[in-house]
Amino acid sequence: MDWITIISTTVKAAIGVETVWYALAAIGINIHFGYTGLLNFGQSAFLAVAGYGLAVTVTVLGLPFWIGIGVGLLAAVLLAVVLGIPTLRLRADYLAIVTIAAAEIVRLVFRSVAFKDVFGGSDGRRGFSDGFYALNPFPEGEYGFGWLLFGERTLWVLVVGWILVGISCAIVFLLMKSPWGRVLKAIREDEDAVRSLGKNVFSYKMQSLILGGVIGCLGGFIYGLAYASVQPDIFGTETTFFAYTIVILGGAARVFGPVVGSAIFWVLLVLVNGVLSGAVESGIITFMDSTQVGPFRFLLVGLGLILLLVFRPQGIFGDKREIAIDAR
Amino acid sequence: MHAESAIDRKAAALAAFKDLDREPGVPKPDPILVVDNVVRRFGGLTAVDVGHVEVQRGSITALIGPNGAGKTTFFNQLTGFDTADSGQWTFNGRSMNGVPAHKVARAGMVRTFQLTKALSKLTVLENMRLGAQKQLGENFWRALVPAVWRGQEGEITDRAEELLARFKLDAKRDDFAGSLSGGQRKLLEMARALMVQPELVMLDEPMAGVNPALTQSLLGHVKDLREQGMTVLFVEHDMDMVRDISDWVIVMAQGAVIAEGPPGTIMSDERVIDAYLGAHHDAPLSESDLAEQLHEAEVALEAEFEEETKK
Numbered sequence: 001m002d003w004i005t006i007i008s009t010t011v012k013a014a015i016g017v018e019t020v021w022y023a024l025a026a027i028g029i030n031i032h033f034g035y036t037g038l039l040n041f042g043q044s045a046f047l048a049v050a051g052y053g054l055a056v057t058v059t060v061l062g063l064p065f066w067i068g069i070g071v072g073l074l075a076a077v078l079l080a081v082v083l084g085i086p087t088l089r090l091r092a093d094y095l096a097i098v099t100i101a102a103a104e105i106v107r108l109v110f111r112s113v114a115f116k117d118v119f120g121g122s123d124g125r126r127g128f129s130d131g132f133y134a135l136n137p138f139p140e141g142e143y144g145f146g147w148l149l150f151g152e153r154t155l156w157v158l159v160v161g162w163i164l165v166g167i168s169c170a171i172v173f174l175l176m177k178s179p180w181g182r183v184l185k186a187i188r189e190d191e192d193a194v195r196s197l198g199k200n201v202f203s204y205k206m207q208s209l210i211l212g213g214v215i216g217c218l219g220g221f222i223y224g225l226a227y228a229s230v231q232p233d234i235f236g237t238e239t240t241f242f243a244y245t246i247v248i249l250g251g252a253a254r255v256f257g258p259v260v261g262s263a264i265f266w267v268l269l270v271l272v273n274g275v276l277s278g279a280v281e282s283g284i285i286t287f288m289d290s291t292q293v294g295p296f297r298f299l300l301v302g303l304g305l306i307l308l309l310v311f312r313p314q315g316i317f318g319d320k321r322e323i324a325i326d327a328r
Numbered sequence: 329m330h331a332e333s334a335i336d337r338k339a340a341a342l343a344a345f346k347d348l349d350r351e352p353g354v355p356k357p358d359p360i361l362v363v364d365n366v367v368r369r370f371g372g373l374t375a376v377d378v379g380h381v382e383v384q385r386g387s388i389t390a391l392i393g394p395n396g397a398g399k400t401t402f403f404n405q406l407t408g409f410d411t412a413d414s415g416q417w418t419f420n421g422r423s424m425n426g427v428p429a430h431k432v433a434r435a436g437m438v439r440t441f442q443l444t445k446a447l448s449k450l451t452v453l454e455n456m457r458l459g460a461q462k463q464l465g466e467n468f469w470r471a472l473v474p475a476v477w478r479g480q481e482g483e484i485t486d487r488a489e490e491l492l493a494r495f496k497l498d499a500k501r502d503d504f505a506g507s508l509s510g511g512q513r514k515l516l517e518m519a520r521a522l523m524v525q526p527e528l529v530m531l532d533e534p535m536a537g538v539n540p541a542l543t544q545s546l547l548g549h550v551k552d553l554r555e556q557g558m559t560v561l562f563v564e565h566d567m568d569m570v571r572d573i574s575d576w577v578i579v580m581a582q583g584a585v586i587a588e589g590p591p592g593t594i595m596s597d598e599r600v601i602d603a604y605l606g607a608h609h610d611a612p613l614s615e616s617d618l619a620e621q622l623h624e625a626e627v628a629l630e631a632e633f634e635e636e637t638k639k
Contacts, residue, residue, distance in 0.1 A: 171472070174471070174472050174474070175468075175471050175472065177474070178465045178471035178472070178474065178477065179457070179463045179465035179466045179471065179477060179481065180465060180466050180467065180468055180470075180471035181471065182450070182454055182457065182458055182466075183458065183466055185447075185449070185450060185454075186447045186450060186454075186455075186458050188449075189447035189448055189449055189450060190445045190447055192409065192429075192441070192445060193441070193445035193446075193447060193517075194447075194458070195409070195428075195429040195430050195433070196407070196409075196429060196433055196438060196439050196440070196441070196445075196521070197430075197433060197438070197458055197459050197520065197521075197523075197524055198430050198431075198433035198434040198438075198461055198524055199430055199458075199466070200428075200430050201430065207468055211468075321504065322449050322504070
């Protein structure tokens with residue numbers, strides 16, 4: 001087995017593009033679910049409208065990169081408002097149903113034949129990232145040391161991505177220490193009590209939905225820019241569920257929970273994949289072939305998650321005392 | 329000094345009620361809350377149908393009635409937690425129908441709940457701070473700049489700690505509200521409602537599920553609210569408590585207000601007894617009923633006697 005490759009891909013995964021964009025999506029989920037108690041099962045739609053907003057603005061309309069970013073952000077805010085107005089006055093489970101359906105509608109519209117000229121059908125859109133890489137301050141070449149090397153494009157995406165993660169965490173930290181965050185956490189516990197204390201619950205839930213959606217949508221930009229393309233099926237429901245897994249893994253309602261959760265999630269996936277593929281190739285494991293390794297690693301991750309919920313339900317950063325209180 | 333003013337407030341409240349009629353909807357000298365024709369139907373069931381009722385400012389008014397009388401539903405209408413099908417009500421002369429719950433609270437009419445709503449995963453102190461109004465840091469943009477709200481937060485914390493000390497919860501300030509006992513949660517909920525600085529406090533069954541040791545302290549706190557110039561309207565089943573602390577009692581049955589009166593005499597009011605025990609529960613039996621009952625008893629006795637002799 002090629003241990004150097006396995007270890008280098010694993011270490012790269014810890015800070016890689018996947019970790020970054022899933023961390024952003026999960027930070028959004030953490031605001032919705034962890035702090036406000038909103039069951040948003042349509043986070044992938046926020047990533048999708050941002051990625052496609054950027055892609056379509058640049059490729060189809062021929063407008064500059066920054067306008068594309070603006071369109072993507074605006075699309076995320078609009079999506080939050082449209083989802084929120086009918087559902088936020090209702091019980092939490094309605095939001096879950098509507099958001100998961102809306103995310104599928106968004107994905108199916110993006111891959112539909114009828115809108116192929118605009119969204120590019122199931123092939124998606126490519127060729128919109130030149131404006132981003134034109135800003136790249138790193139000259140051509142390999143960066144890093146030993147076997148930990150990144151090309152200048154990847155490095156640029158990662159630098160921008162981690163800056164965005166840092167800013168998002170700082171915003172979450174500031175907000176959740178503030179009276180505004182206190183209202184959100186109170187809504188998670190009991191929104192009627194918050195109403196009886198003179199707070200406009202609907203408005204706070206809407207602000208939370210918009211904020212989490214906008215931070216999540218940054219993940220859509222990072223994906224689109226890193227791979228220089230967007231495809232509809234990247235933004236399927238499993239993206240949302242991975243993000244939920246990451247939030248629970250890291251510990252809900254913790255500032256760095258989603259970031260560490262995302263790193264651990266991808267490190268595990270890549271490590272298990274590397275070790276299993278290596279073992280299959282070198283004939284140590286004979287009961288499956290290399291194509292079965294991909295699905296099998298998700299099976300192991302699922303098992304790991306079950307064990308986590310049994311032995312550490314509060315996640316990595318969570319507070320055990322909080323889990324112990326379940327008065328509801 | 330304190331005791332004197334306490335007597336004054338109680339005396340003032342009692343004086344206001346002195347010569348009032350015992351009819352439902354009787355006008356009060358200085359009403360803080362005036363309700364007219366509030367109706368709430370759930371399908372075919374009319375849960376609330378209150379014609380006219382007034383709540384006297386500065387008094388402790390009890391709202392009693394048998395189970396299912398619509399007391400809590402009525403509370404929900406008044407505080408904006410449920411929409412009435414029709415009717416108007418004014419608080420301090422301001423029309424409040426159709427006003428959402430959070431604006432009702434801001435207007436100075438704050439309620440608690442029958443099932444206590446402590447915010448479990450927030451600390452006791454955070455629960456209290458949440459009750460404060462007009463905190464600048466509750467705005468999204470200002471929340472990002474701690475310098476804007478930090479000073480105000482300090483004042484709010486001082487006020488919260490004062491209240492916690494009064495309610496003897498100061499030792500628990502950093503504990504999660506979810507770890508408190510049922511009675512302590514009731515205390516916390518009441519203290520939190522006071523953080524809003526209300527004029528009218530509406531307590532929905534403040535004694536439900538509270539152990540007897542805490543009852544006295546809770547009663548004291550409710551009386552204290554009046555001494556501080558607040559008006560209290562509360563729903564309660566415990567008649568001892570109603571007699572002990574209320575200045576005036578409003579009785580509801582089947583959605584309507586059926587009687588009002590001072591707590592000392594209200595339970596002997598015929599309409600109230602009928603509502604609780606059913607009409608005619610103490611009416612004498614007619615001659616034929618009596619004869620039939622006697623006959624039934626005789627037959628039963630004879631049957632028993634025969635069985636005994638067979639053995």
